[in-house]
Ligand code: BDR
């Protein structure tokens with residue numbers, strides 16, 4: 207059973223990732239959920255996490271609020287994709303559950319220093335601001351993390367917020383740069399993987415057909431989320447980015463990738479936030495991440511549906 211901290215900015219696909227983790231108690235022990243600003247401002251990402259906890263009856267898991275803005279850059283949000291609240295789609299009750307008083311950054315540091323070294327996995331589904339702040343405050347945590355599994359970046363696939371950059375990295379490139387230089391073992395789920403995970407009509411119907419409140423709410427979220435890609439690109443559905451991180455913890459065999467050097471562009475305005483992945487090992491720079499490129503999409507949606515059915 208893997209002990210994890212999920213750092214997230216829900217977002218419908220973040221919600222799907224959290225629900226996949228909730229549906230997998232045999233493999234996953236969630237120590238806490240941390241909110242970060244991203245898809246929508248921090249107050250809303252915190253609210254949205256608590257809504258998901260209540261929807262799934264998991265108010266036992268503590269929720270922490272983290273950074274309200276990126277380290278250096280101005281906040282950037284993505285209401286054009288996720289809607290005004292970040293979880294548009296279903297009608298959801300306002301949460302009564304409250305966030306903890308402790309700051310997410312202190313929770314991350316305290317947990318990593320308390321638990322035996324090499325036993326806690328960090329799962330990041332948004333900008334890397336909270337993790338970077340934790341590293342700046344307590345650099346010794348880098349050696350205590352088992353693995354940091356992130357959704358972020360893109361290489362052969364390019365970007366989704368600029369031609370060069372993926373949203374999570376673009377929101378806080380300086381934070382990503384700190385994380386990639388930290389020496390933490392990193393697993394990266396870039397757009398190259400997540401653009402293979404499309405929420406086709408058949409896949410969403412299977413989720414809706416589960417018939418429970420969480421599953422129906424999820425189907426409604428996915429239908430809202432996918433309209434952006436269907437309308438803009440004429441694709442068969444939306445790319446379900448963030449659950450790839452949790453799926454990797456449960457069934458790593460669904461994914462294929464390799465160890466690479468990854469550096470983050472933090473200087474050029476044109477390519478700001480680009481993840482420069484040395485896939486062909488053309489430099490002498492040592493590998494600092496395991497970068498995924500392929501996924502068994504049917505296997506992934508089968509896992510997702512099976513776990514949603516347990517909620
Ligand atoms: C990432 O950006 C967010 O909008 C999604 O939740 C995902 O984490 C994809 O680029």
Ligand code: CA
Pocket residue numbers: 214215216217219220244245331332448
């Ligand atoms: Ca996200």
